Amino acid sequence: QTFLELLDLLKSKISIKDRRYRLKTYPNCFIGSEMVDCLVDNEILGDETTRSAAVDFGNALLDSGYISHVVDPKKPFKDRYLFYRF
Numbered sequence: 001q002t003f004l005e006l007l008d009l010l011k012s013k014i015s016i017k018d019r020r021y022r023l024k025t026y027p028n029c030f031i032g033s034e035m036v037d038c039l040v041d042n043e044i045l046g047d048e049t050t051r052s053a054a055v056d057f058g059n060a061l062l063d064s065g066y067i068s069h070v071v072d073p074k075k076p077f078k079d080r081y082l083f084y085r086f
Contacts, residue, residue: 006044007061007066009044010038010039010044013038013042013044014030014035014038015030015034016028016030016086017029019083021083026070026083028085029070029083029084029085030083030084030085031081031082032058032077032078032079032081032082032083032084033079033080033082035058035084036051036054036055036058036079039053039054039057045057051079054079055078055079058078058079059076059077061077062077066086067085068084069082069084070085071083
């Protein structure tokens with residue numbers, strides 16, 4: 001699969017929606033740890049995808065401008081309850 005096909009598959013499998021945190025709503029975003037779960041559970045990056053490889057892929061998406069943190073665009077991708085947006 002090409003990079004863009006992987007990206008489209010990922011977008012179709014993770015929950016992108018408005019989220020609230022500390023009385024603020026962040027529209028159309030997803031949670032970093034849910035993206036990692038999706039990559040690992042569906043082996044989107046290949047057989048035996050690790051959480052570490054999924055985080056590296058997330059950082060590659062971030063560095064390429066395909067995703068960004070909702071508050072701080074310079075924040076690296078993490079396998080945590082942090083909000084990101086395509």
